Amino acid sequence: MIPALNLFLDSVVDTIAPPIPALENCIYHWEKFISNYLDWTTDGVCSNTHIDVTNIPVHLEHLKQVLLSEDENDNYTTNSSMEYALQNDLFNILAIIAEKEKLIGLRLYILRFMTDLIEKLNNPMLAHQSVSSALLKLINLCDYVLHSEDQTDQIHFLFTLCSLLKSQPNAAVLFLSRDSENYNLKHPTAQPQGLNLLDCLLSYINTKDTNVYILFCKCILILITLEEEIVGNSIVENTKLCLVLCSNLKNLFCMLPTKLDYNGLEAIELKWRTDYDATYSNDVTKFFCWFDFIIEVIKHGQFIISCNICELLKSVLFDEIMYLSLEEISISTVFIIKKMYLLARSSPLIHMINNWIRSPKDSRNAPFETLIKVCYTKDELLTFHVMSFFNVILNELDKDNLEFIVLQYVNNRSYYEGNNFVTWSDEEDEREKKTLLGINKSNTSCTLAPSSIDRIINRLLTLYPQNLQSDSLHTFKNYIKVTNDKYENVFDVCKHFDWPTEAIEIDKTKEFYSGPFLEMIYSKIHSIPNQSPSITLQIKNILILLSFLPHPYLHEYLLNSTVPLKRNVPSAYNTLCQVIKKIQRTILTLPNYYKELNTARERVFNNNTYKLFKNEKEEKSILFDNAVILEELCKEMVAVLFVKYHYFSLYKE
Structure with missing residues (x-):
């Protein structure tokens, strides 16, 4: 009854009395707040009374309105009411009262009070000792582990504070030290000890409220994007952010x-x-x-x-x-x-x-x-996923990856049988390489655009026998446009790698080793007649991607079948030749093989790799599907040769 009567009398006074200066109004409601608070609390004892049955919310609301109203009239200087609040440490006192929470709901009400106040003030002065000290106490009261039931209001307070720090980044370090209350912007030497803004936010990492989770993530993004160097250092050195994320x-x-x-x-x-x-x-x-x-x-x-x-x-x-x-x-x-x-x-x-x-x-x-x-295991589905991952890695075109996977094994040209030229044009190309190497600063290359290109292309086109062709035209022209577009993208990346333009260095002292990756690829090519077409498709994609690379040694080794190789040196051309002959011998013994080839062509071109895997039940289907894939591989490799030749010929002209 008494609180209700007091509330009524306060309302009557506010209605009848003439307007009073803002500062007096501020002092009045602050003193009334303290008086009411003391009336309802006893030192050391927490009351079971809820704040809503007291006059405390009324006086706090009036106090907030006075501060905001006066702030609207003066955007750039501290008004008299705010000066009073700062000089008398009002906000810090409120935070201490919230910490004690001797009335039910008082902590949450003060948190909302401060959230609304700093959000609406034109200049909340976060770096002021009176304000920052109060906010830091409230940050400690927003720990999700201790007060998860009020997480919506707490994350709103934290988000509001983070948003304000975007416009006051120099103040951010105050809230990111382990002992933020003792941190001094001019002399940041205090050893951090307590909970800071980021570590408080991280307590919300397992929240079951999606909206709270989204605000929690947004808070982190705001703080890590603040441009002050001292803020970045403080986040790494004084918070658990990086470790908790990982x-x-x-x-x-x-x-x-x-x-x-x-x-x-x-x-x-x-x-x-x-x-x-x-x-x-x-x-x-x-x-x-x-x-x-x-x-x-x-x-x-x-x-x-x-x-x-x-x-x-x-x-x-x-x-x-x-x-x-x-x-x-x-x-x-x-x-x-x-x-x-x-x-x-x-x-x-x-x-x-x-x-x-x-x-x-x-x-x-x-x-x-x-x-x-x-990839050497019998688990074809696992092998398929590994090969798919290899394709992803290679497509990234990371210079160090390419060097690690394949280039380190061909860079010394130890695959090459020197001075064993097949034709005069090959010998002429070797001489021209050395000449161009001394004067060439463009991307002209006899290795990538050899004079024997017609012979190289014909050898690759005729590698796949006519009686196995599911495409009656057997032309690579359909691949030219997409190959040209792809090569331009590859070249734009690789031109920054400082790769040589010609393959001329020969290390005769070293035995050639293709490396574990190409060795595995050759092994999988040999297995093509009996292996999953889905894996064969991945092999095709890998070989085409490696063929795209404008690296002279890799290009020469993979694509130039006229280059003299040392004895027992494996090559893509020779390996494909062996497998295609094996497939040809088997297919020609089967009835209606041409019809089966056409059916396989439709199956390969119309289905994705997962469906191919699902449909792989008959050995005959596997054989024909792989034959079609090999046919297209040969045509695509020719398209790559053609595009690279003309690409570098343009530079020559």
């Missing part, structure tokens, strides 16, 4: 199911902003949405933050649980790593993953080398 991804990875719907996930990109549901999302969605968020942090964060996250991802996730033995590798693991690789391509994270792929650890092989060994 550890959470590791935990989500460990929760992934052992079997995944590869077909459904292949073309889907899961985004944290649109696809995540804190309550209903499955483990796969949670993992890829969180990975998408990490990529966004790496893309847009300060350089020091991005580097730190990449390093921690390598040690916490990739080094710790992804260095698998041959027996431990599963289809799910390969698919997930490939999907992560694809998603990371447009971010600095791709450089870390590429480095990890090439790097051995302790006694374990580099992941790429282990994956090569997988």
Whole structure:
């Protein structure tokens, strides 16, 4: 009854009395607030009374309106009411009262009061000791672990504060030290000890409220994009952000199911902003949405933050649980790593993953080398996914990857049998290479545009016998346009690699070794008659991509079948020749083989690789499908030769 009467009397006074100066009004309501608070509380004892039955909310609301009203009339200087609040530490006192929370709901009400106030003030002066000290106390009261029931209001306060720091980035470091209350902008020497803004935000990482989750992520993105260098350093040195982001991804990875719907996930990109549901999302969605968020942090964060996250991802996730033995590798693991690789391509994270792929650890092989060994197993579905991943890696056109996978083995030209020229034009080309090498600063190349191009193309076109051709025209012209477009893209990337323009160096002291990757490719080519057409398609794509590379030694070794090779040196041309002859002998013994070839052509061109896998039941279908794929491989390789020749001939002219 007493509180209600007091409320009524206060309302009457406010209605009848003439307007009073803002400062007096501010002091009046502050003193009334303190008086009411003391009336309802006893030192050391928390009341069971709810704040709504007291006059406290009324006086706090009036106090806020006075501060905001006076602020609207003076945008650039501190008004008298705000000066009073700052000099008498009103906000800090409110924060201390919120910490004690001797009345039910008082903590939450003060949090809302401060949120609304700093959001609407023209200049909330976050760096002022009185304001920052109060905000830091409230940050500690927003810990999700302690107060999850009020998470909506708490994340709103944190988001409001983060948004304001965009316009006051110099104040951000105050809220990002471990002992932010003792941090001094001019002398930042205090040793951090307590909870800071980012670490408080990270307590919301497992929230079951999607809206809270989205705001939590947005808060992090705001803070990591602040341009002040001291802010980036503080985030890395004084917060747990980088470690928590990476550890959470590791935990989500460990929760992934052992079997995944590869077909459904292949073309889907899961985004944290649109696809995540804190309550209903499955483990796969949670993992890829969180990975998408990490990529966004790496893309847009300060350089020091991005580097730190990449390093921690390598040690916490990739080094710790992804260095698998041959027996431990599963289809799910390969698919997930490939999907992560694809998603990371447009971010600095791709450089870390590429480095990890090439790097051995302790006694374990580099992941790429282990994956090569997988291709020798009898598990064709696993082999297919590994080969698909190889295609993705090669398509990235990373210089160090290409060197590691294949170029290091052909750079010394140890495959070449010197001074054993087949024709005069070959000998002339060798002499011209040395001449051009001394004067050429463009991309002219006798290696990539040899004078014997007609003979090289004819040898490759006639490699596939006429009686096996499912395409009556057997022409490579249909591939010219798409090959030309693709080559321009490849060349635009590779022209920055400082590759040589001519293949002239010969190291006669070394025995040629094609390297484990090409060795595996040759092995899979030999297996084509009996292996899955889906794998053969992957081999075709790999060979075509390697053929695209404007590297003289690789080009000469892979595409120029007229080059004299050392004895027992394997080559793509000779290997294909052996396999095609084997397939020809088998197919010609089968009835209606030409009709079967036409049927196989329709099947190969109309189905994707997954459907091909699904339909692979008969040995006869496998044989004919592979024959068609080999036919198209020969035509595509000719198209690459043709395009590269004319591309470099243009430079010659």
